[in-house]
Amino acid sequence: MLLDLPVLQKGSFYFIKDGKTDLILEDNTKRGLEIKETSLDETLNVQADKGMIHDMDGIGHWVVIRWYFSKDSFELSQVVIHAEALEEKYTKLRELTCPDDGD
Amino acid sequence: MILGKTIKYARKFVQIMSYAHPEVLVDTEWISQNPPNENRKLVEVDYDPVNGYQKGHIKGASLIWWKRDINDPVTRDIISKKEFEALMIKNGITADTEVILYGDFNNWFAAFVFWVFKIYGHENLKIMNGGRKKWELESKDYTTDEPQFSSVNYIAQPPDEGLRAYLFDVSRSLGKEDSVLVDVRSPAEFTGQITAPPEYPMEHAQRGGHIPDANNIPWATAVNDADGTFKTVDELKQNYEPKGVTPDKDVICYCRIGERSSHSWFVLKYLLGYPRVRNYDGSWTEWGNMIGNPVEK
Numbered sequence: 001m002l003l004d005l006p007v008l009q010k011g012s013f014y015f016i017k018d019g020k021t022d023l024i025l026e027d028n029t030k031r032g033l034e035i036k037e038t039s040l041d042e043t044l045n046v047q048a049d050k051g052m053i054h055d056m057d058g059i060g061h062w063v064v065i066r067w068y069f070s071k072d073s074f075e076l077s078q079v080v081i082h083a084e085a086l087e088e089k090y091t092k093l094r095e096l097t098c099p100d101d102g103d
Numbered sequence: 104m105i106l107g108k109t110i111k112y113a114r115k116f117v118q119i120m121s122y123a124h125p126e127v128l129v130d131t132e133w134i135s136q137n138p139p140n141e142n143r144k145l146v147e148v149d150y151d152p153v154n155g156y157q158k159g160h161i162k163g164a165s166l167i168w169w170k171r172d173i174n175d176p177v178t179r180d181i182i183s184k185k186e187f188e189a190l191m192i193k194n195g196i197t198a199d200t201e202v203i204l205y206g207d208f209n210n211w212f213a214a215f216v217f218w219v220f221k222i223y224g225h226e227n228l229k230i231m232n233g234g235r236k237k238w239e240l241e242s243k244d245y246t247t248d249e250p251q252f253s254s255v256n257y258i259a260q261p262p263d264e265g266l267r268a269y270l271f272d273v274s275r276s277l278g279k280e281d282s283v284l285v286d287v288r289s290p291a292e293f294t295g296q297i298t299a300p301p302e303y304p305m306e307h308a309q310r311g312g313h314i315p316d317a318n319n320i321p322w323a324t325a326v327n328d329a330d331g332t333f334k335t336v337d338e339l340k341q342n343y344e345p346k347g348v349t350p351d352k353d354v355i356c357y358c359r360i361g362e363r364s365s366h367s368w369f370v371l372k373y374l375l376g377y378p379r380v381r382n383y384d385g386s387w388t389e390w391g392n393m394i395g396n397p398v399e400k
Contacts, residue, residue: 032301056305058150058170 002026002066008076013090014083016076022068023079027086030065041067044082046074119232121336123376127217127369128333129203130232131241139163139203139250144196147235148173148206148213150362155207155235159245164205165194165252169212169362173219181384187223188257195252198225198259205231205238209331211322214366218382222267224260230369236331266368268355268381270389277315277397282353284317285343287367288387292359293319295400298391299359306359308391312400314357318346322363325370339375350377357383357390 002024005017017024033051041048047068052060069079119125129137139145145164149155156166167173172190175182182190196202202225206213213230220228231238238245268276276282291297295311313319324342326333334342348354354371356364361384368382390396 030301034300034302052154052302054151054303054305056170058168059153060151060302 009080009083011083011087014086016079016083019068021072022070023074023076024066024068025079025083025086026066027064029090030063033063033065035065036062046070118335122333122374123336124373127229127373128232129229130332131237131243134161134203134205134231134238135243142199143201143203144194145203145205146194146196146216148204148216150206150208150212157247159247161205161238162244162246162248163250165250167194167204167216169215173216181219181222184223184259184262187219188259191225191257191259192255193252195250195255196225197255197257199227201227201229203229203231205234207235208362209236209323209326209366210234211362211366214369215362215384217369218266218365222262222264224263233330233332240330265379266381268357268383270383270385270393272381273314273355273357273383273385273390274396276353276355279353281351282355283348284314285348285354285356285364285367285371286313286317286319287322287356287358287363288313288319289321290319292387293317295398298387303359306388308359308388310391310396310398312391312398313387314390315397315399317357317399318348320346320348320367322358322366325367333370333374336375339370343371343375350375352379354380355383356380357386359387360384361386 002017005019005024007015008018009016013028015026015028017026030051033053035049036051038047038049041064044067049065050062051065053063054060115130119128122128134145145161146167147156147160147164148167148169150169152166152168167190173182202220204213204217210230213234217228217230276284286293293313298308298311299306320343325339354377356367356371358364361382364386365382368380371377372380391398
């Protein structure tokens with residue numbers, strides 16, 4: 001079970017979990033989304049669980065729920081770089097939509 | 104082999120003919136043998152036309168995009184009579200045209216459009232049983248060619264408000280013995296565990312739960328899971344009557360945005376023949392956002 005895997009690192013918007021053969025990067029904002037397919041994410045060139053989110057117009061967009069970085073090819077430090085990029089993207093979005101009252 | 108197919112088809116025919124209004128349904132096989140023509144139009148209704156109609160549709164079918172074509176672009180409402188007439192003209196439909204609707208998401212949005220067509224008085228109207236799901240399961244052909252229509256005219260009827268429930272109708276029905284509310288959402292939405300699945304981040308409400316005393320009879324209980332076709336009359340009766348949803352009552356169906364409930368509205372009104380059924384299209388995104396509205400979990 002993915003839920004039971006040890007967490008190696010976490011941010012506000014991600015978890016990196018220790019799988020048997022993969023380092024698994026999970027996007028927390030996609031929690032609960034149904035996995036519709038597992039296929040190559042061409043941006044990061046690794047296998048990924050993908051789901052679909054419908055926008056205001058009802059159009060479905062494929063989104064990645066989690067990425068599987070093979071331990072044979074990736075170190076934790078390399079996965080953290082992708083995780084932090086994710087964190088930065090969502091932090092900026094949050095600032096845009098819900099800016100901190102204290103600022 | 105031929106005998107087996109004949110028996111299967113005869114069973115289907117008997118099933119359809121036992122509905123209160125069998126004339127509102129056609130099956131996929133009938134569509135493949137009776138393509139659209141001057142007097143018969145096939146219309147695909149999609150929530151997501153990019154992943155539906157645009158990827159492929161039944162030959163000769165035009166598109167109604169639920170969000171863009173059947174809803175007012177600014178106010179939350181269905182299109183006006185004038186806009187409906189323009190939509191019919193764009194799709195080559197006259198007041199006498201036989202129109203067959205089908206679509207994505209188990210015909211939810213096709214049922215919503217069926218409801219809007221009925222509000223504006225279109226008579227010769229049908230749904231293709233099973234929608235895109237069944238057509239695809241049968242590996243029937245799609246095309247990406249879009250049909251061209253000759254110029255037509257359309258005069259719609261004034262809106263039949265007897266098919267539609269508004270917020271005040273629902274409020275007034277609370278506690279009345281001769282009224283019954285049917286919440287067709289999933290049990291998780293009914294109990295307030297979720298307000299919308301994560302796939303629909305734009306459709307949440309501020310409160311989770313349901314309208315007091317509503318019966319949770321999910322839309323999916325009216326269809327066969329395997330191919331999305333409607334269940335038999337006996338199965339449908341068994342689905343609704345034991346929960347007090349009976350033909351002697353004023354029935355109001357609702358869901359989250361009014362599309363799944365139009366599917367159940369269709370079942371109750373046309374397949375079971377209930378005389379007084381309304382669709383509350385404001386549904387949970389209206390009720391669950393209104394300050395002071397009573398909510399049960």
